[in-house]
Amino acid sequence: MLLIECPWCGERDQTEFTCHGEAHIVRPKNPDELTDEQWGDYVFFRSNPKGLHKERWVHDHGCRRWFNVVRHTHTDIVYGSYKPGEPAPEVSEEALKGGKK
Amino acid sequence: MANHIVKVSPLDGLAKPAGSNVSLEERRFLGKVTLRGNPENKDFLSKVKDVLGVDLPLTPLTYVAGGAYTVHWVGPDEWMIHTQEDGEHALVLALREALEGIHSQVVDVSDYYVVMRLSGPAAREVLAKGSPLDFHPRAFRAGMVSGTRYANATIQISQLDDQPSYDVQVRWSFAEYLWNYFVEAAREFG
Ligand SMILES: [Zn+2]
Numbered sequence: 001m002l003l004i005e006c007p008w009c010g011e012r013d014q015t016e017f018t019c020h021g022e023a024h025i026v027r028p029k030n031p032d033e034l035t036d037e038q039w040g041d042y043v044f045f046r047s048n049p050k051g052l053h054k055e056r057w058v059h060d061h062g063c064r065r066w067f068n069v070v071r072h073t074h075t076d077i078v079y080g081s082y083k084p085g086e087p088a089p090e091v092s093e094e095a096l097k098g099g100k101k
Numbered sequence: 102m103a104n105h106i107v108k109v110s111p112l113d114g115l116a117k118p119a120g121s122n123v124s125l126e127e128r129r130f131l132g133k134v135t136l137r138g139n140p141e142n143k144d145f146l147s148k149v150k151d152v153l154g155v156d157l158p159l160t161p162l163t164y165v166a167g168g169a170y171t172v173h174w175v176g177p178d179e180w181m182i183h184t185q186e187d188g189e190h191a192l193v194l195a196l197r198e199a200l201e202g203i204h205s206q207v208v209d210v211s212d213y214y215v216v217m218r219l220s221g222p223a224a225r226e227v228l229a230k231g232s233p234l235d236f237h238p239r240a241f242r243a244g245m246v247s248g249t250r251y252a253n254a255t256i257q258i259s260q261l262d263d264q265p266s267y268d269v270q271v272r273w274s275f276a277e278y279l280w281n282y283f284v285e286a287a288r289e290f291g
Contacts, residue, residue, distance in 0.1 A: 008161045008177055009247065013233030016249060061255045062248040063161070063176035 005081045006059045007067050016061040022046045023054040023068045050074050052096075054088055057081075072096075111215060111276040116284060122223035123287035125280065128216040128268065132189030134182045135175075136196065138205035148199040152192070153182070164246045164259055173246045173259060181257065181270070183216065215276035219283060220266035223290035228267065230286045234258070254279045 002014040028034055028042055047053075053073045058066045070079040070088055080089035112127045138145040140159050149157055155167035157180055164173040169188060173181040184192055189211045196207040219227065225236045234249040235241060246259035256279070257270040271279045 010162075012249075015233055059248075061250045063179075064248070065176050 002071075002076065002078055004057060004069060004078060006062055006065070007081050007083045008065060009059060009062045012059070012062060017057050017059055019069075020056045020058060020066075023056045052079070052091060111273055112217070112280050115277065115280055118284050118287040120287065120291035121221070122290045123219070123221045123227055123283075124224075125283055125287070126218045127280075128218055130186040131211070131216050132184040132186060132192065133209075133211045133214050133216075133270075134184070134189050134192050134196070135208045135210050136180045136182060136206070137178055138200070138203065139178060142203065145200065145203050145205060148203065149196070152195045152199050162245050162247050164244065171259075173257065175248065175257070183268075213273060214270050215273055216268055216270045217276070217280060217283075218261075218266060218268055220261075220264050222264075223287065224265055224267060226290060227283060227286045228258070231282060232256075232258075238263075251279060252282050254282075 003011050004014055004017050005011045031039065050073055053071050055069055055071060056066060057069050058064065067081055067083050068088065069081050070091060071077070072079065079091045079095065082088055108130055110127060110129060118125055136149070138149070140146065140157065146157060153170050153172060155165045155170065155172060158165050158172060158174045161174055164171060169184050171183040175181050182192065189209050193207055193209050200207065228236050228251070231251040232249050234247060241247070241260060243260045243262050246257065248255070248257050250256065254271050254275040259268045261268060269279070
């Protein structure tokens with residue numbers, strides 16, 4: 001079970017949220033001009049890193065707002081949350097090595 | 102032609118907790134209105150205050166009770182207003198008139214939700230059995246409101262006093278489920 005920090009409600013149990021995949025995927029402005037391969041990249045392909053991952057979460061059972069989370073996909077450690085439009089929190093090398101927040 | 106409406110509740114006829122440490126009452130047919138708008142728009146805030154008589158709570162997880170209305174923070178641009186039975190009609194009209202031309206939304210959701218009051222010395226334990234929210238007074242106190250879950254139901258819960266008493270708002274279709282869950286959860290506390 002993860003504790004996720006909602007930027008508005010504070011730290012809450014994971015079961016109040018759902019995760020909706022990688023954040024910052026920008027919809028192309030010119031879909032008509034894209035090849036099938038380029039469109040397929042946008043719709044289906046994600047970076048899928050082993051490491052830090054910026055992802056979209058929504059606090060469905062709480063304030064129902066969307067925001068972003070930085071999570072390590074291997075250790076499952078959540079390094080922080082940020083509102084849409086805000087920069088992602090920096091994660092230091094030390095924090096990564098120590099396996100702690 | 103029948104011109105009177107008989108209101109029914111999904112909680113009609115359900116058993117109450119048997120013991121004396123948990124009490125459960127429906128707040129029947131409470132008026133409920135959802136308000137959305139931009140809290141950075143001073144015009145929006147002052148027009149709403151003219152109607153409600155109280156400032157919209159801008160601090161997350163708080164509510165204000167004043168006069169005929171209890172106004173709950175739901176999200177950074179959303180509030181849930183409770184008022185007496187049938188008070189929602191005049192409230193919706195007044196808010197819509199006051200907010201004419203201002204980007205906002207006012208919706209009567211009175212029949213979409215049911216509110217029940219859970220109180221008594223063991224009320225906190227009953228809540229802790231089914232919800233991930235921390236109900237310890239260091240985290241959740243009188244004057245606070247939050248969205249969370251109870252078992253499989255999405256709820257809005259506000260604490261009224263230190264008895265403790267809580268108002269729990271749930272979707273109409275989940276009301277019977279939640280009520281019976283509370284009654285069952287209360288059984289061990291007598
Ligand atoms: Zn939230």
